[in-house]
Amino acid sequence: MTIREIESGARPGLTLAAVAVVQFMVSLDLSVVNVGLPQIAAGLGFSAVGLTWVIHAYALTFGGLLLLGGKAADRYGRKRVLLLGLGLFGLASLVGGFAQEPGHLVAARAAQGIGAAALAPAALALLAATFPEGKARIRAFGVWSAVNATGGALGVLIGGLLTEYAGWRWVMFVNVPMAACALALAWRGVAAGPPPRRGGRPDVPGAVLATAGMTLLVFGVVRTDQYSWTSPVTLTTLAVAAVLLAAFVHVERTTGREPLVRLGLFANRSVAGANAFILLVGAAMASSFYFMSLYLQRVLGTGPALTGIEFVPFALAVVAGAVLAVKLGYRLAPRTLLGIGGLLAAAGFAWFGLISSDGAFATDVLGPSIVTGVGFGLCLGPVVSIATAGVASHETGTASALLNSSRQIGASLGLAALGTAAHDRTGPAATPEALNDGYALGLTLGAALLLAAVLVALAVLRRTGPPSQAEQTDDRDDHLRKDVPA
Numbered sequence: 001m002t003i004r005e006i007e008s009g010a011r012p013g014l015t016l017a018a019v020a021v022v023q024f025m026v027s028l029d030l031s032v033v034n035v036g037l038p039q040i041a042a043g044l045g046f047s048a049v050g051l052t053w054v055i056h057a058y059a060l061t062f063g064g065l066l067l068l069g070g071k072a073a074d075r076y077g078r079k080r081v082l083l084l085g086l087g088l089f090g091l092a093s094l095v096g097g098f099a100q101e102p103g104h105l106v107a108a109r110a111a112q113g114i115g116a117a118a119l120a121p122a123a124l125a126l127l128a129a130t131f132p133e134g135k136a137r138i139r140a141f142g143v144w145s146a147v148n149a150t151g152g153a154l155g156v157l158i159g160g161l162l163t164e165y166a167g168w169r170w171v172m173f174v175n176v177p178m179a180a181c182a183l184a185l186a187w188r189g190v191a192a193g194p195p196p197r198r199g200g201r202p203d204v205p206g207a208v209l210a211t212a213g214m215t216l217l218v219f220g221v222v223r224t225d226q227y228s229w230t231s232p233v234t235l236t237t238l239a240v241a242a243v244l245l246a247a248f249v250h251v252e253r254t255t256g257r258e259p260l261v262r263l264g265l266f267a268n269r270s271v272a273g274a275n276a277f278i279l280l281v282g283a284a285m286a287s288s289f290y291f292m293s294l295y296l297q298r299v300l301g302t303g304p305a306l307t308g309i310e311f312v313p314f315a316l317a318v319v320a321g322a323v324l325a326v327k328l329g330y331r332l333a334p335r336t337l338l339g340i341g342g343l344l345a346a347a348g349f350a351w352f353g354l355i356s357s358d359g360a361f362a363t364d365v366l367g368p369s370i371v372t373g374v375g376f377g378l379c380l381g382p383v384v385s386i387a388t389a390g391v392a393s394h395e396t397g398t399a400s401a402l403l404n405s406s407r408q409i410g411a412s413l414g415l416a417a418l419g420t421a422a423h424d425r426t427g428p429a430a431t432p433e434a435l436n437d438g439y440a441l442g443l444t445l446g447a448a449l450l451l452a453a454v455l456v457a458l459a460v461l462r463r464t465g466p467p468s469q470a471e472q473t474d475d476r477d478d479h480l481r482k483d484v485p486a
Helices: 003-008 012-031 034-044 053-076 078-097 102-130 134-165 175-189 204-225 232-254 263-267 269-299 304-309 312-329 334-352 361-388 393-426 432-459 469-480
Strands: none
Touching: 012 078, 012 102, 012 134, 012 175, 034 053, 034 102, 034 134, 034 269, 034 304, 053 078, 053 102, 053 204, 053 393, 078 102, 078 175, 102 134, 102 361, 102 393, 134 269, 134 304, 134 312, 134 361, 204 232, 204 393, 232 263, 263 269, 263 393, 269 304, 269 334, 269 361, 269 393, 269 432, 312 334, 312 361, 334 361, 334 432, 361 393, 393 432
């Protein structure tokens, strides 16, 4: 621990714990609701179309407001924005659990997305600032990547068990104790940081254009399950989103205000390459949960609770990959780890593409789950470290928001595109054989996306080495000073 950290009241261990709980909660919420959707529909009287808004309300507000949340963290203080986001997320989860009508739950999910858009970039910016270099940074981002992917994978398990044995309302209530725990850790362990910056006028037009453009982009993509990619509704929505985002770029170039995103960030090859990489990986990862959950339940006839249990090997493999990334990170460059992890994940997806309608978990799912999980685990920590390395301290929240936004948009675009391809392959028949063919195609296309991500890592990201011996020595010295009172 450095003298500056001691004086500021920072406690890196508690900061890492708070960020880990936050990321686990946010990742969990992306998947925990999915298994309980049939019971939610029956309990609150959702229509078939209306039920999709339980998912879309969260995706729209989360994806659309991430840039604004990142800028707020940079401008008004990461700890302040983190605590505000946690409070809103926990309160929205509590209200959603008591919902009595469909509109109540959709509104609560939208509020959850607003809270997540504030706390996710603030938490990641705190992690980048608290662990700026060396072994400590590798270890911290290894922990982050493990809880990030484990939350998404265990969300299926937890959602299935809660829905089957406690009721669907607990897929909302489960967030409340986690938010309270993260609040306590952040309140005690996160440094207050410098006073809010007052210079410059807020870029309100840029914020409105970016938020509206991102929201419409996500909105247009997530509704492709109802309107095809070539329908007038989809094309119009995406065209308006493109116009708004183009206007946002123009405003950021010409505004006299403090810009929402400094466009020079995109000239940083690490930032640009990491965002392109995570967009492709996010597209593949979202489709893996979707297709394998449907394959297990609709083709193999597995129940929701057992389906969740069968995702556990994937979650454990991600943790193993994250731990391995920490160990290899002392010897290999982050770009190399991205290449190895991406290739492993692509191989796992190609293996998934061999699923059969008369298959079984042990023969068709277990092996590729382990290979894919290890590959994802190797990628997630290094890509976040790359995306925030070399970025000025006052822009780490913005850089973190960009990465979260790329992943969210990638997941929406990938799931919509691969889902459409799978549906076209399946055709009107709903037999296990037809469904299997569609899911297999979607998973094979996911392997192609991961190969494209590997090419991005090798072609765009700069060659860098592992932490120097001096950095590792500094980290060991800091570790020896950990008993200094904070």
